[in-house]
Each structure stands twice: as C-alpha cells, then as structure tokens.
Amino acid sequence: MIGKADQIFVILAHWLVSFLPAVLQHAAMVLLGVVAIIATFPALFAITVLLERKGLGRMQNRYGPNRVGPYGIFQPIADGIKSLTKEDIVPLSADAVVHFLAPVFLVVIVFMGYAVLPIGRNMTLVNMDAGLLFFFAVGASSELSVFMAGWSSRNKYSLLGAMRAVAQMISYEVPLLLSSLAVVMITGSLSLNKIVDAQNQYSHGLPHWYVFTPWGFAGFVLFGIAATAETNRSPFDLPEGESELVAGYFTEYSGFKFALFFLGEYVGMMGISGLGATLFLGGYSAPLQILGFIPSWIWFFAKIMLAMCAFIWVRGTLPRLRQDQLMNFAWKFVLPLTLLNLMVAGLWRFMSEGLLRWVVCSAILLLAYIVMGRAGMKSEHFGPRSYRYAE
C-alpha cells in the first residue's frame, strides 16, 4: 500500500545522503529534514497570507490584493521585499539585545515544534516517545518571546500587549493541554507517531479518527478554541488589538523583525494546526480507505491548510473579545468542559463497545454544554442588548 510517491521525500533524502561518508550520514539526514521544514512552512505561510487576504476580502465583499501578478498571487513576494527593504527602527530607550532576540527566539521556537510532528509516513524529524510533551514545552516558551518583545520595547502599548498575551496564553495553555490529554489517555502514549498509528485504521472503509467519537469531537472543538487563543488569533487577538494597543507587543518592531513576528505567528498557527490534525484528525492518514493511494504528506498538508482556512473564516466572522470575557471563557467554560471531557474519555475507554457508550458519552457532553452555556449566558447577560436611555 505504501507507494513510491508516498515515500518520495524519504527516498530522496536517503539517496542524497548516500553520497556522503557513513559517519556524516545521520547528521546530514537530520540537517536535510530541518532544511526541508524551514523551506516548506514559510512557503506555506506565504500562501496562507495570500489566502487570508483574499478570503477575508471576499467575506467582506472586496477583491483583496489583485494587482501583483495574475490574481495577485505574487503579493507575498512584494510584501517580503517591502519588509526586507524597510528601515529597521529600534527605539532609543529599548533594550537592544532583547529587542533583537525576541523575534528570532519566536521563530526558532515555532520551528522547533515541527521536530516531532509526523508530516507523513516515516517523515517525523525526531521520533520522540514524549513528542506531545516536547511540543507543548516548546510551544509554551513562545510566551517568553512575546514578553521579551513587549518588555524590551519600552512602550506602554507593547507592555500592555505582552501582559495580555502572557495572561491569555497561560490561561489557555491549560485547556489546550487537558483537551489533548484525552487523546493520550485513549492511546496510552505521548508519541505522536503512535497516536497517528492508532487512528490510521479503517473499519468499513471509514477511519478511526478521534474526532469521530463524542469525547474526540468535544476535545477537538475545545482544542481548536484553545489553539486559537494560544496563537493570539482573532477573536482572541487582544494582545495585538490594533484598536486599543496599536499593534500590541510588536508595536515597536518594523522591517524584517516585524516580518519575523508575522512569520512566527503563522508558522506557529500551522504547527498547532498540525498538532490538532495529528491528535484528532488522524495526522497523515487518508479520510477514506479508498483514498489511501494519495501520498500521506498530501493529507497532512491538506489538513493543515483546512485548519488555516477555518482560522481565517473565524477571523472574518467574530469580533474581538473583551479581556474579562476572555478570562471568564477560559476558566469558567473551557476548562470545566475539558475536565469533564477527560472523564468522558475515561468512561469511553472502560465501557464496552456498542451504541450505549456513544449515547451515554454524547449525552453527558451535550448536557454539560447546554447547561453551562445557559448558565454562563444568564450570568453574563448575553443576548440582545438593551439600552437604558437611548430608546
């Protein structure tokens, strides 16, 4: 079943490495993988930015960029050249070293996450037993980079943005971890490869993806919410809320450093999408057994791009939250639901297979969702806004 096309990059790498002496082969193999990742994901970043600008435009009944090249497809190149040629301004009172290190650190961090992601069959750079742990450990340090940027800029907006970012990222780190913990509980492994293998099975031609189980679906939605907040994406983009904070923690960045932040943000988004796909959407496995002939890495990238489109769609739809709403949502809604989801996952694991566990697990989650939603909306006075004096 594993075709040549599926393993093309693995074969290519082995062939390239075979020209080197045996001592260097292992190191060269790793280096090749790193280079491939560093080359691929910025390219995807360019495509995503274009997609986002065009897609958001269409959602707002505009054209989006359509000047540079046919249908504006060379817009990312123009943007890249622009940011490269722009003046790099460092504020006089800024901590120059930290100011310089922050974007570099962010980019390094987000790329490190890809080390453990299974991009395709036999295409994991480092097949770590605790891959998930590594991903989260590395991902969590992006907060440090954000705070470095905010603190070193010596700008009140930067600092406020950084403060918000740290508060938000730490708050949502918890549900992010807890929602993926359900997957670890069911699989019994922290290794991302094993998690994909567990989902890469088919019965009646349909995959065993975790998203097609009650706890998996709930976990996926909660993971998606937490991931959106974790990557500072709209509607959780308070740290860079341009209406109140200019640009948040990267207010004082210009030129290529700004571009690096931008790159880091998107590559981080793609990384966390890749993780979500790995955990819940079967990683590189095909959505139907009969589609298994299509190379595994195509499926992985398709899932990442789909997740990016979802991010764009959400960004085009939802307005930004307020800081207290953000925190209430994390601690009072998402966190209890993830904890409940852990219990449901345990229940699922120990109930015998059949319709009953489907009904029970779905009912528990659905009930909790409705009750908590009702309660939350009642206390927050959501719904149509009433005006006291204006009407």
Added chain:
Amino acid sequence: MLGEGILKGLGETARNFAGSFVSADRLTTIQYPEERAAPIEATRDFPFLVYDGADWEAGLRCVACQICEKECPPKCIYIVKSTDKKPDALGKPQIYPTRFDIDISVCMSCQICVEVCPFEAIKMDTEFELSTTDRFGGLLYDKKELSRSNDYYHKIHPTEAAEVDARLADEKAKADAKAKAAAAAAAAKAAAGSVAPKPAAVSAPAAPAVVAAPTVKPSEGEKQG
C-alpha cells in the same frame, strides 16, 4: 443555545464569500485606474478660471477685482492686477490679472472664492489626479494652468453652468438695454436739450435679478482694488 450566534455569523460570512464569486453586484469595489465611477456633478476639489471663446488669455472672465484673494481663508490665491485695460470676451475694456496663482497645496476646497466672485470667473473643478513630484512648484498653478473653457465647465457641472450662463445672459441683456436706453437718452438729450430722461426707470430693478446673490457688487470690488 450557546454558539448559535457564532454559527449564524459563520454562515453569513460563508454566504458573503461564496456570493462574491457568483453575483457581481456584491463586489461594489471600482478598480480605480482601469474602472472609474461615474462623475458626480456636485463634487468639487480645487478652483479654476473660466474663459469664454477659444482663446484662454483673451476670454478670461476674471477682471482682477481681488475679492477672492481677500476672502480666501487660507490665502492661497495671489493676484497681480494689470495697469492697462484689454477688451474682454464681450469687447468691453477691462482690467485683467497679469498673474493669477493658486497654491492647491494650501487650498482647502471651501468654495468661498466661487461664492464671492461677482463675475462667475472662478469655479470649482472635479479633476483629482493632480499628483506631482514637485510639491512646491508642481502644486502652484498659474493663470494658464488654471484656465478652463466654459465648455469644460458645462461638461463637469452641467446644471450649475446652465444657471450661470442664463444669469450672465440676463445681465448682459439688461446691460445692453440700459446702454441702449442711455444712448437713446443721450440722443434725446442732444436732440431736445431740456427734456428730462425718462427711460432710465426701466433699468432700476437690475441688481436684485441676480439669483445666487453674490454679496459684493462689482463696483465695490473695483473700489477696493
């Protein structure tokens, strides 16, 4: 239920996204350099000088009364009066501006110059593609650059231009009648020395007939100059 509004919103944006590919009237953007919006008659940006006839220099309506220069709030108009008189489009000898400069980098498009001009000589243009590489000289327009024919005025502001033309024709007719009456009176006076001139009463209501009521009378402007 919680999340209902989010789904509704997602549906709305999805409809917009898909609809923008299907129905052209959703995309209201006019792609500017290639496509242009239909000219809007009421639009205005910077003033220009109207001339009658074919020759811009001879047909300029401006008589250098300098009212606009004095009224201009940001003082962007600079006029030098001529010392001699030249016949205008109607053949009447008039003072003319030897220099008439407008610095459009200073102009704030308030249209006050147009409102105070008693000679309908300065009007607002609609041309907006005025970018230049020289922000001082390139934005300081002299008499020649400011001159536009009456036909051009008719093209950009048809309604207003028709009103102005009607008003000018009316004034001209009255002036002619007055001149004729004066000539007749002079002739009568010459014929019979002691007879009082009666036809002067015909031209009495001449001034109130002006519709848009320029507040300053031409004679005043000349006095100030």
